[in-house]
Structure formats: structure tokens, C-alpha cells
Amino acid sequence: MDETDVMEVDNMECDVCGERTFQEREGFYYCIECGTKKEQIRAVEISAEDTFNDTTKHSTQRTIKKPKIKTEENDITSWEFYNYVLRGFLQELLQMGAKPELKLMTLQVWAAYMSRMEVAFCKSNELGLPKLSVRALARDARIIYNHKQSKRKRERSDRKFQQPGDERANWREWRKTKRKLDESGYSGKDGELSESTLHASQSLKLQWSRNARKSLKEHMPLKHLDEHSLDSSGSMLCHKLRPTAGSLTSFDRHIYCLNITKLYVVLAIALNQVEDNIQLCDLLRLIDEDHLTSRNMLGYLPENVAAQGKTLLKQLEFGHQKDKCRYKFIRHHIAQMSRFIDMNGYQQPDLEGLTQRYVLELNLPPQLTSYVKSLMDVLPPKFAPIHGEHIYPRYEARVMAYIIYVLKLLFGLDDVKERQISDSAKTINKQLSQIDAQQPLLFVYTDWMQFVELRKVLVSHYSESFARRFGQSTQLGRKVDDFLIKERKQQEQDFCINDLTPTMQRTRENIAILFETLLKQQFGQSSADSLAKDHIEFQPSLTPAHSYFKRLLLLAGESELSVHIPSCMLVDHTERQLDPFKQPSSLLADYFAQHDISLRVEELACREDIQSVGIFQAISRLPQRHKEYRANCDIKTQTWIEELRRREKRPDFVFREPVANYGRQYQRIIHERAMRREQLERGNPFSEFKATPKYLLQMHNKEVPLDELASIQAFDECNMDPLNVPLELPRRQLEDSTAETVEPKLEYLSGQSEASTSQSQSEELVLKISNFDCWLLHGYLTRMTESDKRKVRTLFPCSFRWLLDTCAATIGVEWTVLYEQLLVIEVMFHHGIEDWSNHKNHLRLKYNIMNKDMNLLTKAFRDMW
Known part of the structure; x- marks a missing residue:
């Protein structure tokens, strides 16, 4: 050699x-x-x-x-690609604890979508090949029909100045022609056909879906469209067969453009249909925490397909797609998808199970679940589709609104009432701890607020997505560590690294060295040092705040963490008592009586200054008039300022008292309808309303009518058993009674009443509770601007605003969505029920409201129930 x-x-x-x-x-x-x-x-x-x-x-x-001849087995269409990714996402959800029925339901929803897209499961398709949609990819047309993408070639600038007899130009053209001849001879040496001949011999006519033909007909006649369909080489440059996204309607752009968002929509619909524990908000949180992410897509593909890697994603135009999606965005897409596949309706999840999960996530006592369940049983929510049967109901927001409403009834949440109740509970807990350390303590609302807020900070120190969801600030070094770990995971599953050329590998290594140098200069450590830090990789959970914090406590007991956990965070608020604040019994009083301590219960009313502020509503904007404005350059400064002051600024947002009433004629119609309903109820034996019978009670040698007495006048409140006779007045009367009373062990006093003058020698404790009244701030949030919503937000008490933000971040929605569901509950319970004291087995909704403002408000939120 x-x-x-x-x-x-x-x-x-x-x-x-x-x-x-x-x-x-x-x-x-x-x-x-x-x-x-x-x-x-x-x-x-x-x-x-x-x-x-x-x-x-x-x-x-x-x-x-x-020239390399590409094998057909390595080329997959966009539908096949997303089919692999959907299967990978489904396996991830099954590993997280989803129901096994989810697999079949996902297949059914995906098959329905592919059938409507005329890609598969379509009986009218003669050739059996997938039809192209209005935003078809060039890759799909090349793989299925062997069509090339039409490209407009730019003319080189040096050709404009080319002379006909230029020797260099002729020499360049000859070398170009000679090179083409050499390559054509080499490709045909073994008797193989050239690539252009192969494409021309196997090309088929493009098939368009029905919606695509309808959309393309707006740009060209159908006869001309058939000519473009037969152009396999892409030589016709008169029209583009792929219209821009801006020229399409919102429905066509969202439905016929296949992307990763459609996979999330299919999974969300399938999860709802099988009534899985993973709800829509949980799915969005798993996406936000990168448990379901596009970073791991190549790991779901076969090895021979994933080897293409970068080229495949580029041809699928994956760089234009967003991996994250918000609650409002995904609900809009779910509505369009369900309408597209003709879905009948949604399945209502287990609201009680959802309540238990949210109560545990917020670290509240389990008794709160029973209170919420009792409200749901009194008037079960219907989730009526007033905006269309395909609009996804806000199940999670309604359940969380029930929890906020119960806390609002129990503690007031007016910045004064909950503090007084918490201070009294602290005093009683201190006394209980001195008597017996094993005795369960009372729930303290202010301590619970401190616990939840500190838990946000501690968990956010180790989870960047958790910090982003709750709006907590994290150290910049922690964000860099999280970014490095995600990049390392992506490199482990990247199949394209082995196929890099030496030049590309050197470029990658140089970038890595540069990045390591910057890390060393800015943070004083390299990526290897950051991986050695106390990083915690949390597993997916349906109660992330509760589970993540429990793991922090476990790791803090086994090893040393970089953060210090205070002793107040070791208190488990789920084990605290909540019953004395809702239905006081004699158990607590009897326990203190055994130790010569008397217990007095005092009811607190809500603050008077925030009881009524009117109904808030955005004023409809006046249409803009087209006027001709001319500049006055000779105007003086003082004259210009006076003109500005004379202009009346029209407010966009007002509070108004509900004082508008209907006219006499309409009031007469309302009365007639009410009388007609009463007649129907009298004739219906299943809805008979009987008058309260008159009972005479022997009291102090006198016979007194029972319906004229308050419960505190006749009965000992130590015994809270149900009575055999009905009472017209409730057992818990707020007004001071002037009649003689039987002295009970538990004394109920109003917020303004003074303590009893007779004091025993024994020690006395005061338990302050709520009288179950709450402040109301009602109005319409639908058409309000963001600035108007911020004005409403300033009227909330600080404690309620904090609770609203915390609960909204827990389920991953905006505070306006949660507050609107709270308005639905409050308006129905406070204005939409006919009479709470006169119902026997069912409630009567109120329809005969003479106040026009309140009637419209009640009707609007009754439809959303």
C-alpha cells in the first residue's frame, strides 16, 4: 500500500x-x-x-x-407522532394513580377527533389515506402523497450584473453542470432511479378534508385547487396551499391545527368522563410541574424515529407551540373540542371526595367537610350550562368556594371578628394544656394562617413551580439548580446527541464550558456542585402542599436541611376541634366544670361598616363618536387647564344601592304568578305546607304559647337534642330576652351585651364564636375590566383577601373565578331561598322579588347554580 x-x-x-x-x-x-x-x-x-x-x-x-434514500419506516406523520406522545402521557397518568378505564376512554376521544378530522376511522375515504386539513404540514403531504413543498427561489444579486460573454460565469456554469452530471451518473450506476424520478412515479393526488376544501375555496376555485393537488413537484407558485393562521377563524385555528395542546384537551375530557380523581386543575398543575411535558417527548417514540430528533421536531413546527397552558385557555379549548366531536355532556365528579382533598390540602380540620356536605345536601349544585352545553363547568372552583363560605360563616373574616375568636380559643387551649396534654385543642384561625403562609415559603425553597404558583420569591441559585436538573434529564433522554458531527460536538462542549465558567464566576460553584446540594425531587401528588411539607418534616428529622423549620410548624391543625364554633355542646362545659371552671359562650356580630355597600356593576361604555379634532396652537395654559377641569369624567365602575323597583303592572304579574304557584302547591299532596301548631307550655304557673318564646327562655342549652315540637323562633336567639329565663350552664350573649353581674368564685373562661352572619359584597364580574376588579379587591378585608388568594392558587385559578363561584353560593343562600324557617322537606326558590336590582342579581346567579 x-x-x-x-x-x-x-x-x-x-x-x-x-x-x-x-x-x-x-x-x-x-x-x-x-x-x-x-x-x-x-x-x-x-x-x-x-x-x-x-x-x-x-x-x-x-x-x-x-444521496441517502430515506426509508419509509422511519418517517411518521404528525398524527402518528402525537399518537406516540399521547400514549406516553397516558402511561404517566396511569403511574400517578389514574383509573385503568382512562386508557380506553382516551382512545375513544382520540378516535372521535381523528374521525372528524378525516384522518382515520372515516368510512367515506376511498383510498384509505389520511386527508389533509386546512393547516396541513409539508411533512404529511410528502410522506402520504409524495408531494414536495413549493419554495420560492430568490434570484442571486450577482446574476443581475452578469455579462453574456463573461468567462468566469461560463466557467462557473460549466462546473455546476459537470457536478450534476457526475452526481446523476453516480446515483444511477447501480440501476437505481433518481430521487426526482422516484417522486414523479409514486406521487398521488392530494386529498383535502371537507373543511379544508371549504376554506381553500375562498382563495381559489376548486378546479384550480385540483391542479395544485396534482402538482407533485411544487412548481405552481401562484397560490399557497397553507393559509396563514391569521386568515382562519378562531375555531379552525384551534381545532384543525394539531399540537400538544390537543393532547392535554383529550386527556382532560377522558379524565372527566371516567370520573377520575385527577381533575382539570390537577392536570394543569402536573403540566406546570413538568410531570407531563414536551421535554420527554422523544422518550415516547421508537428508537429509529427518535434518532431523527431535531429534524423531526423542526418539520412538525414544534418550536411554535407552547408547553404550558392556563385554566381559561384550556377550558376554551375543551369546549371547542367537545362541540367538534359531538360530546353529550360532562360527568359531575365526586364533590364530597373533592372537598375532603381540598380540606386536607389546606390543613383544615376534617369536620369542615361535613359542614360543606350539609350545605350541598340542602341545595345540591346543578352546574346548569347556561352558556352552552359544551362549556366545561367550574367544579373545582365551586367546591373551594363552599370551603371559603363555611370559614366566612364560622369566623367572619372581617379583620376583627376572627382575631377575637382566635384569642379566646388560644386562652381556652392554654387552659386545656395545663389540665391535660392529651385533650384535643380548639382550632385557632390566626395560627392556621401563619402555618399556611410559612408552609408556602418552606416548600417554595425546594420547588420552583410551587413558588411560581403561590407567588413566592426564591433564591436565584435555586432557580439555576432547577434549570440544570431539567437540562440533565432532557440530555439523558435525547437521542440526537449520538448522531452529532464532530464539529457540532465541539460546539456543544464549548457552550458547556462557557456556561460552567459563568456559573463559577456568578455563584462560586459549578453545575456538579449544585447537584450535590440538598435538592428534593417531589413526586406527583393530588395534595402537593400537604405531601411536600410532610416530606420536608421527614427529611428534617433524618438529615440536616438548608432551611430551619420552626417549632410552630410541627402543629397539626387537622387534629384541632372545630365543632364548638358551629354547634356548641355541653361536653366542653362539663369538662371544665369537673375542674371548677365555668365556660361562657359569647356570640360576636359582624362589623357594621361593611355590612352593606351596594351592588357593584360596570357601566356600559358609550359608543365612540367619530369627531374631527383640530389643534388650537394659540390656546393659553390657564385656559387649557380650565377646560380640562370642566370636563366631566364618567366613571367606569360604580356602587349603587338596590333600590330600583318594578312598575305596578309588572308587580301585579309577579303577584299573579306567585299566587298561581301557591295554588299548584296546595293541590299537590307531596308539597303540602302546614301551619305551625299552637302549643301551650306550663312555665312559672302560667300557660305560655310556645311559638311566642325564644328557645333560651324555655330550654337548657346544655341539651342540644332535637325537640319533639317545632319552634317558630330558632334555638339561638340573638336579641336580649326580657322574660325570666332558666339559668343555663352555657350563657349566650350578643356582641354588645355585658357580662353577668353575678360572678362565682370559680374561674371563668369565655369562648367567642360567630353568630353566623357575614358581610356581603355582591355584583357582576362578567364584563368588568381588570382595573375595576382591582377596585373591588381593595374593598375586601385583608384576611378574606389572603384566604381568597391562597385558595385560588391551591387549585390554580384566578381569584375572580373563585369569587364568582362564591357569589353564586351567597346569592342563592341569602337572596334566592323563599323562607328558611317554613320549609319541611324541601326549599322554595324565591321568584317574586319586587326589587328589580335584587331580582336581576338573583336570577343571574340562580342560572349559574
């Missing part, structure tokens, strides 16, 4: 042994180590006659890349 024939070609190595040194024989390169022939590269000799210069005699060698 001659040493002069041995050479090393740049960016070329042996496919078998990896050797970079080759020997050139008869125009081909052979590895000197194993003798393998390099099929993709060939040496071509160029003589002097090719240069049109007889004076120079030279010969050079040039490498020509052999």
Missing part, C-alpha cells in the same frame, strides 16, 4: 470501527483498519480542460456525498 494514497478526510469516520484514516482506490474510500468501503462519499477527478484554461495543467480531488 502506497503511503501517498492514505489520507484523512474531514468529518468522516468509519461506520464499523470509527477509524478516521482512509485509502482512496478507484474513486472510493476504504478504511485502513477494517477495509470497509465508504458508500456515501466518492472522489471525483477534475482535469484542466474543465477550467477553460489551456496554460494550466492540474488535477484535484473532491468528495461527493451520495
